[in-house]
Amino acid sequence: MNNKKISNISVDCVVFGYDTETKSLNVLLIKRYLESKSEKKILVDDYVLTGYHVYENEALDDSASRVLKELTGLTNLYKKQFKAFGDPNRLTNEKDLLWIQNEEFNLRTITIAYYFLLKTDDVSIENNKYQAQWFSINDLPELGFDHKQIILEAYEDLKTKCLQEPIIFELLPDKFTINDVQDLYQSILAIEIDNRNFRRKLINKKYLVPLDEKQVGVSKKPAQLYMFSKDIYNKMFQKNYLINI
Amino acid sequence: MNNKKISNISVDCVVFGYDTETKSLNVLLIKRYLESKSEKKILVDDYVLTGYHVYENEALDDSASRVLKELTGLTNLYKKQFKAFGDPNRLTNEKDLLWIQNEEFNLRTITIAYYFLLKTDDVSIENNKYQAQWFSINDLPELGFDHKQIILEAYEDLKTKCLQEPIIFELLPDKFTINDVQDLYQSILAIEIDNRNFRRKLINKKYLVPLDEKQVGVSKKPAQLYMFSKDIYNKMFQKNYLINI
DNA sequence: GCAAAAGTGTTATGAATACACCCATGT
DNA sequence: ACATGGGTGTATTCATAACACTTTTGC
Numbered sequence: 221m222n223n224k225k226i227s228n229i230s231v232d233c234v235v236f237g238y239d240t241e242t243k244s245l246n247v248l249l250i251k252r253y254l255e256s257k258s259e260k261k262i263l264v265d266d267y268v269l270t271g272y273h274v275y276e277n278e279a280l281d282d283s284a285s286r287v288l289k290e291l292t293g294l295t296n297l298y299k300k301q302f303k304a305f306g307d308p309n310r311l312t313n314e315k316d317l318l319w320i321q322n323e324e325f326n327l328r329t330i331t332i333a334y335y336f337l338l339k340t341d342d343v344s345i346e347n348n349k350y351q352a353q354w355f356s357i358n359d360l361p362e363l364g365f366d367h368k369q370i371i372l373e374a375y376e377d378l379k380t381k382c383l384q385e386p387i388i389f390e391l392l393p394d395k396f397t398i399n400d401v402q403d404l405y406q407s408i409l410a411i412e413i414d415n416r417n418f419r420r421k422l423i424n425k426k427y428l429v430p431l432d433e434k435q436v437g438v439s440k441k442p443a444q445l446y447m448f449s450k451d452i453y454n455k456m457f458q459k460n461y462l463i464n465i
Numbered sequence: 466m467n468n469k470k471i472s473n474i475s476v477d478c479v480v481f482g483y484d485t486e487t488k489s490l491n492v493l494l495i496k497r498y499l500e501s502k503s504e505k506k507i508l509v510d511d512y513v514l515t516g517y518h519v520y521e522n523e524a525l526d527d528s529a530s531r532v533l534k535e536l537t538g539l540t541n542l543y544k545k546q547f548k549a550f551g552d553p554n555r556l557t558n559e560k561d562l563l564w565i566q567n568e569e570f571n572l573r574t575i576t577i578a579y580y581f582l583l584k585t586d587d588v589s590i591e592n593n594k595y596q597a598q599w600f601s602i603n604d605l606p607e608l609g610f611d612h613k614q615i616i617l618e619a620y621e622d623l624k625t626k627c628l629q630e631p632i633i634f635e636l637l638p639d640k641f642t643i644n645d646v647q648d649l650y651q652s653i654l655a656i657e658i659d660n661r662n663f664r665r666k667l668i669n670k671k672y673l674v675p676l677d678e679k680q681v682g683v684s685k686k687p688a689q690l691y692m693f694s695k696d697i698y699n700k701m702f703q704k705n706y707l708i709n710i
Numbered sequence: 711g712c713a714a715a716a717g718t719g720t721t722a723t724g725a726a727t728a729c730a731c732c733c734a735t736g737t
Numbered sequence: 738a739c740a741t742g743g744g745t746g747t748a749t750t751c752a753t754a755a756c757a758c759t760t761t762t763g764c
Contacts, residue, residue, distance in 0.1 A: 280551040304549040306525040386710045441761040685741045686734040
């Protein structure tokens, strides 16, 4: 394995994590902190996406997976390359320049941006060596480089895709309730959905398999649990050509 | 303007052109030809997408527009960045290596791929200095590099997008008939559409404006001409959140 | 028994589908 | 007059949208 970095090409990963408890769609960010030599002045104190240079003999998808594994330890997650960002000035605001002095960045780096889907709980951020932290997509902190834009474009893509493909289930635990799915759609899309209509629609999907199991440890009527069967989905999937313009 | 090339980053352009007469969705390709020094053996004789290195202080979108203008003379076309291709071996089959010797390529180049939409007629390919030629999307020639894959992925994206956004009109002349639109959908999607249902649907769109004009020079009943009003479309556009999984 | 969320049914409306013939024009 | 594609209407089916109350459980 040749681990020589390509100096001007990177991947950046927007990690979306959904928290079923708080019904919050979150983004995982890492801390960027730099003090002046004299330790008197804070030069940079904000957050960025996780990312890294692509290696010389590494495919882009593999770079993204590597970066994600390095941060979270997780593999085999849903991953989507959604856009390349290459504005000549994307790394050149004041704080970014300070930061880059400190690192080994080429000033004109283009980055291939990916997003990942997982459950917030699956990442243990305690004592994470990158000081990783979850932030609600609706309450992002100050971000370095062009990472705010990257996150927002990832989010747009997610909003579109979740209406067309069953990627929503990547954000939920293996066993979930119909209301979990509704809450998730409502969080992602920032809309209200009628519960009765939504239930009817989902319960009719063959690929949503009701389990012989109900919620436990809740102080209310425990809900029916379901799982998503990708097998059944793939078997039943029929492209429709509905023109919706 | 700094025209220094970035040696390992390029853009490639999939140029889709629709020909209303032949009802053919075409791709514009340029010739790649190389003989051995002795002029006895043809080493490379195939086609590739138009593309070029990104310049050091140039945005990716601008690179794509520049490349397209260089080939066709056209500007202000519909353009979409749809994917980055960066497999370490994407340029390393036998013929590609021969070709690269001849050019100034970095073996590990990643390319940001765009597609453009226009009318086949708008490009004059006579005496084009790149020997550009149109090929039906259904009958592509032998292609260099990974350009076949790039074209097919662009085509997939186009098939999806044309159902969701009014980009279809980028492929049609300013004045078109309802049947032109139907033919175009049928060409892109390779499906048959019921004419009566399709007409009803389209005629009800406010953004399709009937003109006080009919086809001329046809030896049959001349059809009503329409235009697409982007203004009206934008004004009327309402995001719908139909979950279609 | 009370709080909390799960779960349920009906009606109305609009869109998609399926389907076959007459019409207007140029030659 | 004829060949060619333009243009039209209806009935059925299906999905969505709107809407309020009862049920089940843990405490």
